[in-house]
Amino acid sequence: MSTLFGDELFERPRREVAPGAHWVPGWLTLRQQSWITARFREWAAGPVPIRGAVVNGHEMSVKTVCLGWHWRPYAYSREAVDVNGNRVLDFPDWMVRLGRRALAEVGEGAGVAAGEIYHPDTALVNYYDHDARMGMHQDKDESSLAPVVSLSIGDTCRFRFGNTENRGRPYEDIDLASGDLFVFGGPSRLAYHGIPKIYPGTAPDGCGLERGRINITMRVTGLPG
Ligand SMILES: O=C(O)CCC(=O)C(=O)O
Numbered sequence: 001m002s003t004l005f006g007d008e009l010f011e012r013p014r015r016e017v018a019p020g021a022h023w024v025p026g027w028l029t030l031r032q033q034s035w036i037t038a039r040f041r042e043w044a045a046g047p048v049p050i051r052g053a054v055v056n057g058h059e060m061s062v063k064t065v066c067l068g069w070h071w072r073p074y075a076y077s078r079e080a081v082d083v084n085g086n087r088v089l090d091f092p093d094w095m096v097r098l099g100r101r102a103l104a105e106v107g108e109g110a111g112v113a114a115g116e117i118y119h120p121d122t123a124l125v126n127y128y129d130h131d132a133r134m135g136m137h138q139d140k141d142e143s144s145l146a147p148v149v150s151l152s153i154g155d156t157c158r159f160r161f162g163n164t165e166n167r168g169r170p171y172e173d174i175d176l177a178s179g180d181l182f183v184f185g186g187p188s189r190l191a192y193h194g195i196p197k198i199y200p201g202t203a204p205d206g207c208g209l210e211r212g213r214i215n216i217t218m219r220v221t222g223l224p225g
């Protein structure tokens with residue numbers, strides 16, 4: 001069982017993994033994590049229940065529920081046309097504020113200039129059970145190149161962060177733990193990335209999630225309205 005105390009933050013210092021890609025371990029407190037986990041349970045229940053998106057006829061092992069705009073491969077819409085047709089929940093104001101705080105934390109390197117205001121309007125909220133994986137991909141269904149803000153809660157995962165050219169090397173594997181912030185923007189906004197592995201049983205006590213991993217990625221769709 002890992003904890004967020006002791007030497008952990010010294011062993012996992014914050015750093016810029018690639019130009020515009022910033023990793024801030026232990027950014028969320030356990031209290032914030034367990035509060036967000038409680039919200040996750042509400043979102044997962046509907047109006048659009050959490051589901052594995054179908055990509056090329058295969059259901060993803062990662063289950064996703066969306067806020068603001070509904071994502072399906074490879075488009076955003078207000079209604080979950082591939083699930084039950086219901087409109088997705090609004091993007092919460094507190095999450096806009098959290099996204100802005102995340103960018104303030106990493107500075108201008110992530111691709112938001114001084115004076116510009118970050119306005120995320122969608123979040124993909126993913127749940128990974130122990131066997132779930134996400135293959136290498138680019139986040140490119142958004143027409144805006146504003147940064148992606150990623151938060152992790154629960155079990156640690158291996159996060160593979162690659163280059164903007166292809167799915168292969170060079171890439172770096174890092175372990176994203178409960179409470180970690182990762183922001184990718186600027187020259188890294190279209191970097192390939194994926195989740196090859198979840199480490200079962202590594203969620204810290206108090207994060208609110210006993211099993212698996214929650215990941216939230218906030219984005220700017222660039223869509224009107
Ligand atoms: O789970 C993660 O950390 C990454 C999720 C992701 O890449 C995505 O939802 O596009």
Ligand SMILES: [Fe+2]
Pocket residue numbers: 137138139193
């Ligand atoms: Fe992604």
